[in-house]
Amino acid sequence: MRLYEYEAKKLFKRRGIPVLENIVVDQDNLSDLGQIVFPVVIKAQVFLGGRGKAGYVQFADSREQAESITLDMLGKKHGQYRIKKVLVEPKIRPIKELYLAALIDRLEHRPLMIASTYGGIDIEEIARKQAEHIFKYYFKIGEKMPAFKARNIANDLSFSSAALNMGTRVVQKLYDMFIELDCKLIEINPLIIDDAGKMIALDAKVDLDEDAMYRHPELHEMGIEPRHEVGELTDRERQAKEQGIPYVDLDGDIGVFPGGAGFGIAAIDLITHYGGRPANFMDSGGAPTQAKLRAMLGLLIDNPKIKAIFGARFGGISRCDDWAKALVQYVLENKPKKPMIMRMTGNMEPEGRRILEQAKKDHIKLFEKIKIYSVTTPIEEVIKETIKVAQIINDGGQ
Amino acid sequence: MAILIDQQTKTIVQGITGKNASLHTKFMREYGTCIVGGVTPGKGGQEVEGVPVYDTVQACMKEHQDATVSSVWVPPRFAMDAVLEAIDAGVRTIVVITERIPIHDMLYARSVAKQAGVTVIGGNTPGLISPGKALVGMLPKITFKPGRIGTVARSGAITYYLANSLNLAGFGESTSVGLGGDPILGANFEDILQLFEQDPETDAVVMAGEIGGVYEELAAPYISKMTKPVIAYITGKAAPIGKRLGHAGAIVEGTMGTAQNKIEMLSKHGAHIAETLSEIPILINKALEGRIGHKKALDGRR
Numbered sequence: 075m076r077l078y079e080y081e082a083k084k085l086f087k088r089r090g091i092p093v094l095e096n097i098v099v100d101q102d103n104l105s106d107l108g109q110i111v112f113p114v115v116i117k118a119q120v121f122l123g124g125r126g127k128a129g130y131v132q133f134a135d136s137r138e139q140a141e142s143i144t145l146d147m148l149g150k151k152h153g154q155y156r157i158k159k160v161l162v163e164p165k166i167r168p169i170k171e172l173y174l175a176a177l178i179d180r181l182e183h184r185p186l187m188i189a190s191t192y193g194g195i196d197i198e199e200i201a202r203k204q205a206e207h208i209f210k211y212y213f214k215i216g217e218k219m220p221a222f223k224a225r226n227i228a229n230d231l232s233f234s235s236a237a238l239n240m241g242t243r244v245v246q247k248l249y250d251m252f253i254e255l256d257c258k259l260i261e262i263n264p265l266i267i268d269d270a271g272k273m274i275a276l277d278a279k280v281d282l283d284e285d286a287m288y289r290h291p292e293l294h295e296m297g298i299e300p301r302h303e304v305g306e307l308t309d310r311e312r313q314a315k316e317q318g319i320p321y322v323d324l325d326g327d328i329g330v331f332p333g334g335a336g337f338g339i340a341a342i343d344l345i346t347h348y349g350g351r352p353a354n355f356m357d358s359g360g361a362p363t364q365a366k367l368r369a370m371l372g373l374l375i376d377n378p379k380i381k382a383i384f385g386a387r388f389g390g391i392s393r394c395d396d397w398a399k400a401l402v403q404y405v406l407e408n409k410p411k412k413p414m415i416m417r418m419t420g421n422m423e424p425e426g427r428r429i430l431e432q433a434k435k436d437h438i439k440l441f442e443k444i445k446i447y448s449v450t451t452p453i454e455e456v457i458k459e460t461i462k463v464a465q466i467i468n469d470g471g472q
Numbered sequence: 473m474a475i476l477i478d479q480q481t482k483t484i485v486q487g488i489t490g491k492n493a494s495l496h497t498k499f500m501r502e503y504g505t506c507i508v509g510g511v512t513p514g515k516g517g518q519e520v521e522g523v524p525v526y527d528t529v530q531a532c533m534k535e536h537q538d539a540t541v542s543s544v545w546v547p548p549r550f551a552m553d554a555v556l557e558a559i560d561a562g563v564r565t566i567v568v569i570t571e572r573i574p575i576h577d578m579l580y581a582r583s584v585a586k587q588a589g590v591t592v593i594g595g596n597t598p599g600l601i602s603p604g605k606a607l608v609g610m611l612p613k614i615t616f617k618p619g620r621i622g623t624v625a626r627s628g629a630i631t632y633y634l635a636n637s638l639n640l641a642g643f644g645e646s647t648s649v650g651l652g653g654d655p656i657l658g659a660n661f662e663d664i665l666q667l668f669e670q671d672p673e674t675d676a677v678v679m680a681g682e683i684g685g686v687y688e689e690l691a692a693p694y695i696s697k698m699t700k701p702v703i704a705y706i707t708g709k710a711a712p713i714g715k716r717l718g719h720a721g722a723i724v725e726g727t728m729g730t731a732q733n734k735i736e737m738l739s740k741h742g743a744h745i746a747e748t749l750s751e752i753p754i755l756i757n758k759a760l761e762g763r764i765g766h767k768k769a770l771d772g773r774r
Contacts (some may be wrong), residue, residue: 175720183579187722201723208723209482215583256576260598261720285548286574325755336627336653337680339707340749343731346710355711388632390598390612407646419636421612452640453633 075284078119080161081298082260082278086294089251091244091262093275098164099144107140113165114140118147120155128152133165154305168266168276172231174245176252176263185213187249189231194264219249240273255293258284265404310373317369319356326351328464329374331385331416332357333392341384344454350461353380361392367400375410382413382464384457389420398426402433405440412443413467415460419449473572473600475622475667475674476565476591477505481606482539484511484532484563486546488520488553492569493545496610498523503613503661505606508536529561543567543599543608551595552577559588567608568594571654578656585658592658592717598628598650609650621756622668624661625680626651626687630707631751634678641753646674661691669698673761676701676756679743681734683708686725688734696741701759703752704743706734 077085083093095104098119118130125131130152134140140162144416150157171194179186192200201208209230211223221242228241252260259281261280266276284300287293306457307315314321320335324342328350332338335357346391354377356370374383387397397418404410418426427448447456477483483500487493488510498521501507509532516527526532533539542563544554551570558566566585573595585592593600599609604618615632615721617639625631631650638645649664651657661679668677677700681688688706695702708731727733739745744755 136543173719177720177724178656180656181690181726183582186724188723197719198722215579253576254638255573258575259720263719283575286571286576288549289574293544298657334627334629335630336625336682336707339711340633341628342710343707352710388612388615388629389637390610390615390628390632420632421614438537449636450640452637454748454750469659 075282075287075300076121077190077280077282077298078118078159079278080159081296082280083161083275084296085251085255085280086275086278088292090247091251091275092273093278094163094166096161098161100159101148104144107137107144107162110162111164112136112140114162115165116147117161117163118150118152118157119159119161120152120157122153122155125152130157142336147157151306156306166266166268166274168264169269169271170267171264174231174248174261174265175259175263176249176257177259177261179212182212184215185249185252186422187211187213187227187245189227189245191231193262194266197263210220213249218253219246221246224249231327237267237271237273244273244275255290256283258283265412265424285389301348310377314356314373317366319366319370319373320359321373322355324352324354326353327379327381327468329377329380329383329412329461330352330356330438331370331374331383332356333386333388334360337386337388341386341457344457345384345461348454348458348461350457350464351459353377358392360390364396364403367397368404371401371404371410372408375408375412380412381467382415382460384460385414385416386453386456387416387420389418389426390421393422394418394420394426395422395429398429402429405433405444406437409440413432413460413463414444415447415456415463416445417447417449417451417453417456423448473590474605475664475671476600476602476647476649477541478602478605478609479504479506479712481541482506482508482536483541483543483606483608484529484536484539484585485509485523486512486529486542486544486558487550488512488523488525489515489518490545492610493526494520497523497680499610499613500607504604505565505608508532508539529557529662530564531756533561533563539563541565541567541571541608544594545569548573552581554579555592556584559585559590563590565591566593566658567597567599568592568652568658569597569609570594571596571601573654574765576654576666578654578658582656582658590665593649594652594654595660596654598631600647600649601645602647603645611648611650616648617644620646620673620675622646622664622674622677623648623672623680624651624664624668624677625649625679626682626685627707628653628682630682631703634680634705634752636751637749638678638756640646640750641757643753643756648670655685660687662694663690665694665698665702669700674700676760678702678703678752678756680705680707681712681732682706683734684729686728689728689737692737692741692743692748695743698742701756702738702743703746703755703759704735704738705746705749705752706731709735
């Protein structure tokens, strides 16, 4: 779970990693801009990188200018993220820009610190082209940072002997925080030395393990709660979220009514592979209730862009009879006109099939455009047929 | 014997008194899995589905010294301790059903297991099955048929679809392993590929990976050392690119993580890439053609 820069800096301050005094401004406290000394830097608070290039890091020499820049940024979108707050701190002149990070190396399954004297600029580019300027330090799992190792790292960052202690402290505190707060990543880029010789974290990236937050009341005290870091949602995505359904709008015209996320991803690939265009990603989760299944169908039926629906149920923990009941009830209540091409197999399949057959017999008209294949039809055939049906509708046929 | 489990394997269930664990204890036993005991601290002396419950894994192992496999169903905050307890008591294979285990906990449990030479599967795995022999976890038994193809996948649902696709073409599985959905896993693709390579009852292996993480890439070099064909099915080609761990993640992992990169790496090292599920059995037939294993694999069809 990524933190906003202002949250990360609050944590840094609390843990003794030096940051500049800052204020966080939104629509409601613009007047706070009257309390600071200019010139300042104004930084949009969003998760996405590349703020500078997008014009979301700007300098201001006066309160008026700061207000107008702030008002201009607030409410705009950087990528899919809406800017709701800006961070304002003094503009300073770095003498040196460094890079320092701690993360879990997923290749080695160990904590790793990365340091470089080439901070501030495109560090990934440096790593690709001048790897000798990137220093890596591996740690044993469960190991505390020994003081000498912190000194070695600080020394590699070529501090003067006078500044070595300061650097050692930052390295040590960053690593301690990484371990103690169950972080996935802490990154300072740039870590600077200012013209007074002081070391300051000018930016702050922290990615926490949301599954470990229960054991860190410190975060709760600071108002940092587990949350989903989603960008601005579409109306339909918001509607899905309120019903507890992971859902992403895509561009196409084929609705995807899958089981879990793993097959949801595969279904999107397969539809694309056969020349169709999926309209969404969706995840039923394990053992969805009938109400949830009906809500999932509703999201697709109500989407005017969707011409045909592909569905698949592999009854494992979730059962085919529940799935069939949900489908039948939805159709009887909502009388959808869109074609649905689906496949149902797995646990309780005969029961599910009986429910569907009976409904079809009783309501011939309503089920005219609904086909439910069984285990003997490969899933790809079901997908191909859905694509064909959508194509015919697009070409003006019924 | 297939890999990791068969009908002779003695298993225990950690957290057996929980709702899910007790339900699946019933299903596992019905399938033929030999469950000798369960563990829930403070509930020793009880019985669940006819299985005796002990307070500790050690106490359980004292009564059942031949138990080698454990499945872990405890809540996430107790999962690391459960794994460490099982390692300490001498269990050789630990199947972690629990999902959303803190990452640093899993790293630690994993490193202790590696040192002890213990195989940890998961977390967040649906389990594993040697069809017709034994099932540890919560895979739906109806999907799987005995045969000579090994499968290993990250997603539970894809594990079912692989089996389904194989079965429609007349193949069956020696063992199907769910690696698990958590970000840090015990066993990875390479560990399981090694077991299949050594298993006389497996002729070919299907591995199914997905966008994100690095486990597919890490397994690629081993594939070129294998004598058995590997068919790889990677999903997420059409999915939007996921988030990265800052610049630091990119420095360490480079272009790893995308479906495209995984496919390139696997293909470069000799894996046969399946674009669709129904292509998998076709590629198996092609790869086994002319090999002694081919006749066996087809004879193994039920």
